[in-house]
Amino acid sequence: MKLPLTLLLLTSTLHVCAQDVGALTAETKKTVLPVVPKVVNAMQEAVAEKGVAGAIPVCKDQAPRLIKEVRDSTGWSIRRVSLKARNPERGTPDIWEVRTLADFNIRAAAGEKPEVLERSEIVSENGKPVFRYMKALPVADVCLKCHGPAESLDASLKAKLLESYPHDQATGYAKGQIRGALTVIRPL
Ligand code: HEC
Numbered sequence: 736m737k738l739p740l741t742l743l744l745l746t747s748t749l750h751v752c753a754q755d756v757g758a759l760t761a762e763t764k765k766t767v768l769p770v771v772p773k774v775v776n777a778m779q780e781a782v783a784e785k786g787v788a789g790a791i792p793v794c795k796d797q798a799p800r801l802i803k804e805v806r807d808s809t810g811w812s813i814r815r816v817s818l819k820a821r822n823p824e825r826g827t828p829d830i831w832e833v834r835t836l837a838d839f840n841i842r843a844a845a846g847e848k849p850e851v852l853e854r855s856e857i858v859s860e861n862g863k864p865v866f867r868y869m870k871a872l873p874v875a876d877v878c879l880k881c882h883g884p885a886e887s888l889d890a891s892l893k894a895k896l897l898e899s900y901p902h903d904q905a906t907g908y909a910k911g912q913i914r915g916a917l918t919v920i921r922p923l
Pocket residue numbers: 774775778782787788789790791792794795796799815816817819820821822823825826872873874875877878879880881882905914915916
């Protein structure tokens with residue numbers, strides 16, 4: 736009896752696949768992506784008003800809080816990940832995310848614009864189909880103040896970062912590189 740059940744599951748997964756990846760992607764983007772410009776704007780304002788060290792809470796508290804609001808209202812898993820995380824507790828990618836981030840880096844190196852890099856896929860997790868979406872977060876000018884080359888960072892900022900993030904890997908970036916990604920998992 737095992738084979739027909741497997742086939743049935745496979746068929747239903749493929750059915751969802753063919754029909755809905757486009758619609759799921761559109762709905763996910765519409766729901767989740769407004770967070771991105773909100774964080775970038777808040778970052779620019781905070782840096783201008785409070786200086787870099789005073790702007791740390793935007794990436795540390797405000798971005799995770801805005802993401803949590805969408806998580807709470809949708810029930811989806813949403814977070815920020817990076818191949819070089821500052822906060823490894825929150826930002827360490829899983830295998831699918833590592834592959835996708837590596838793929839984003841390859842596509843960017845081949846000339847694709849980092850701000851349009853994204854990936855959608857229906858995958859099986861613990862035997863159940865889930866929809867996964869990832870969107871690259873490129874390094875803009877303002878990001879360099881805290882994620883640029885270590886030797887270019889403000890001394891008091893460096894001291895504060897070291898206090899909270901002794902294993903910080905998130906420096907050394909240049910403008911236009913991919914800092915990380917927003918990642919979404921939706922149960923189907
Ligand atoms: C004022 C300093 C500061 C600036 C400017 C800044 N960040 Fe961050 N960033 C941080 C801190 C601190 C963390 C760790 C957050 C945490 O504890 O979860 C972080 C974490 C992140 C993460 C989560 C993954 C990780 O490495 O832990 C991403 C993605 C990220 N930043 C992207 C950006 C982008 C994109 C910009 C520019 C729009 C930017 N940051 C600007 C301080 C900054």
